[in-house]
Amino acid sequence: xxxxxxxxxxxxxxxxxxxxxxxxxxxxxxxxxxxxxxxxxxxxxxxxxxxxxxxxxxxxxxxxxxxxxxxxxxxxxxxxxxxxxxxxxxxxxxxxxxxxxxxxxxxxxxxxxxxxxxxxxxxxxxxxxxxxxxxxxxxxxxxxxxxxxxxxxxxxxxxxxxxxxxxxxxxxxxxxxxxxxxxxxxxxxxxxxxxxxxxxxxxxxxxxxxxxxxxxxxxxxxxxxxxxxxxxxxxxxxxxxxxxxxxxxxxxxxxxxxxxxxxxxxxxxxxxxxxxxxxxxxxxxxxxxxxxxxxxxxxxxxxxxxxxxxxxxxxxxxxxxxxxxxxxxxxxxxxxxxxxxxxxxxxxxxxxxxxxxxxxxxxxxxxxxxxxxxxxxxxxxxxxxxxxxxxxxxxxxxxxxxxxxxxxxxxxxxxxxxxxxxxxxxxxxxxxxxxxxxxxxxxxxxxxxxxxxxxxxxxxxxxxxxxxxxxxxxxxxxxxxxxxxxxxxxxxxxx
Numbered sequence: 001x002x003x004x005x006x007x008x009x010x011x012x013x014x015x016x017x018x019x020x021x022x023x024x025x026x027x028x029x030x031x032x033x034x035x036x037x038x039x040x041x042x043x044x045x046x047x048x049x050x051x052x053x054x055x056x057x058x059x060x061x062x063x064x065x066x067x068x069x070x071x072x073x074x075x076x077x078x079x080x081x082x083x084x085x086x087x088x089x090x091x092x093x094x095x096x097x098x099x100x101x102x103x104x105x106x107x108x109x110x111x112x113x114x115x116x117x118x119x120x121x122x123x124x125x126x127x128x129x130x131x132x133x134x135x136x137x138x139x140x141x142x143x144x145x146x147x148x149x150x151x152x153x154x155x156x157x158x159x160x161x162x163x164x165x166x167x168x169x170x171x172x173x174x175x176x177x178x179x180x181x182x183x184x185x186x187x188x189x190x191x192x193x194x195x196x197x198x199x200x201x202x203x204x205x206x207x208x209x210x211x212x213x214x215x216x217x218x219x220x221x222x223x224x225x226x227x228x229x230x231x232x233x234x235x236x237x238x239x240x241x242x243x244x245x246x247x248x249x250x251x252x253x254x255x256x257x258x259x260x261x262x263x264x265x266x267x268x269x270x271x272x273x274x275x276x277x278x279x280x281x282x283x284x285x286x287x288x289x290x291x292x293x294x295x296x297x298x299x300x301x302x303x304x305x306x307x308x309x310x311x312x313x314x315x316x317x318x319x320x321x322x323x324x325x326x327x328x329x330x331x332x333x334x335x336x337x338x339x340x341x342x343x344x345x346x347x348x349x350x351x352x353x354x355x356x357x358x359x360x361x362x363x364x365x366x367x368x369x370x371x372x373x374x375x376x377x378x379x380x381x382x383x384x385x386x387x388x389x390x391x392x393x394x395x396x397x398x399x400x401x402x403x404x405x406x407x408x409x410x411x412x413x414x415x416x417x418x419x420x421x422x423x424x425x426x427x428x429x430x431x432x433x434x435x436x437x438x439x440x441x442x443x444x445x446x447x448x449x450x451x452x453x454x455x456x457x458x459x460x461x462x463x464x465x466x467x468x469x470x471x472x473x474x475x476x477x478x479x480x481x482x483x484x485x486x487x488x489x490x491x492x493x494x495x
Contacts, residue, residue: 025210067211165195264417286446
């Protein structure tokens, strides 16, 4: 791992501080004991992390609700300073935090650096959000001043996944804190150190007052508790569509506002007028980056029939040339799949699609948790690789003959997260995009794009239309609108 110059505290990730504990402003004994932290690349145990109980959630929510009231009254400049300092710490990429991130999440150094960069940007953006105007002056028929104010919601629960665990947690944690709320963070148990403990330690170092951030690793019972707790007002969930379909009704039953950022089966449309080499590089990045474990991954590459043979041949050659291995000790292009369950699901989809008539042009094999980047051609509607979110390094290529057919294929999914269109005719590409439901569109780029300060979210089975990123989206997500009127004197009311 590269050494980060100027790390704020050499022992930032010292296990003596946090091992077997949870965070509620201080490191305390976990109610459900502890569990091992396993490195997916080697299977080695890296340490132990505390496992929260339902009782821990209740106590954390109560403490958060108490601490939040004082935090909401804290000047915006103080809140912004805490977020700016945390951004500086992520920018410095402390070596021990970086090492934990690579080893626990199975990320390459390139991917880890990208996530740290996004984490810093999320905190910088949140600091700016803290100083934004927070209301309007309204017209009124009455002789009074009528205004709206955006006020903190109180306690926000954030449930984050394993794949980009830093940014997918911090894009909710940072603005929620900046706007005067307290946060309960439930990281994925598989990345509870690098995106749970590390976040707590960074905010401790940045001077966040105790009681405002709580880190609660745990299972489904803890997930349910952070959604249903009576002191929680808003739930920000990022994860699979299957899990989102459980979280959404649960939150609604308890009258919680919920943001659901879910899965995708994203299309990359390759028109016949493109530079094929660049289009291949774009497709490879969209399908294989971070082992394809990305909700925005290019899950279906739709290529014009006139160039599809050449495209598949070059994409397969690219896949065969990529290196796969342990990113903690080697310079590799792809690291491990997060666990055996996910690896087996990837392989099941690949083999079932080949059995259904797809051609295996590259990959399709694995050793331990290392899955070779895979190219499937002749993927047709009805095949698992066409319809299912794979969450693995698999490029599923489907040919099309006309622009109308490309639109029909791209829209042939319940998902609507991200879309990429590659074409020299930019206006034509925009016309195609207008006909395909999607929360995010990239013209002349692949779907795997993210910036912490841009509105992010999907439609259909990819989410409930909520957005994260940018002042407008974040203020809408983590504050409530209050109507306030002011009169100079009490009116003489008469029945």
